[in-house]
């Protein structure tokens with residue numbers, strides 16, 4: 001109580017408790033904000049089928065890191081497949097250069113794809129990213145990864161579930177592929 005009262009007083013401007021309250025509300029809202037508030041169209045979780053089809057390419061002896069949380073379902077799906085992954089609701093950009101992991105595996109928010117890829121290139125560790133098909137045509141993507149890139153192309157499109165507007169069996173119209181960097185897969189182009 002004492003701490004709260006001190007904080008309340010410390011936040012009041014020129015003794016104006018009304019302004020202090022506004023600051024409090026902003027701070028509380030900030031604490032409750034999640035990355036899912038950034039861009040609604042980024043908030044799709046990959047359904048189990050999207051991970052199961054590439055299970056054979058996911059290493060079993062490495063530390064796996066999935067930094068993009070959404071609703072956290074990826075951890076449950078991977079657990080059912082026999083993997084324990086690092087999957088927490090934290091800022092990718094804050095953590096990526098220091099996080100201890102071997103392989104990053106996730107479906108990144110497409111709206112931040114370029115910035116995320118730049119960070120991944122700086123870290124230069126293996127990854128498997130689900131991303132829209134045309135990313136491979138983008139000059140910035142080729143410049144970053146073409147030396148060590150392998151692609152897995154699904155025969156049946158994986159499905160995704162939106163956080164707040166779930167629609168059974170949704171697949172994006174642009175199609176997705178699995179972009180693998182420094183994964184040392186048996187072939188550069190793998191058709192499932």
Ligand SMILES: C[S@@+](CC[C@H](N)C(=O)[O-])C[C@H]1O[C@@H](n2cnc3c(N)ncnc32)[C@H](O)[C@@H]1O
Pocket residue numbers: 034035036037038042043044045046047066067068069070071073074090091092093106107108109110112
């Ligand atoms: C496509 S979803 C990924 C869902 C999940 N990993 C999966 O594949 O099932 C991408 C999520 O990244 C999250 N995100 C956006 N910016 C982020 C950031 N800077 N750090 C961590 N997560 C972020 C958003 O909350 C968004 O829901």
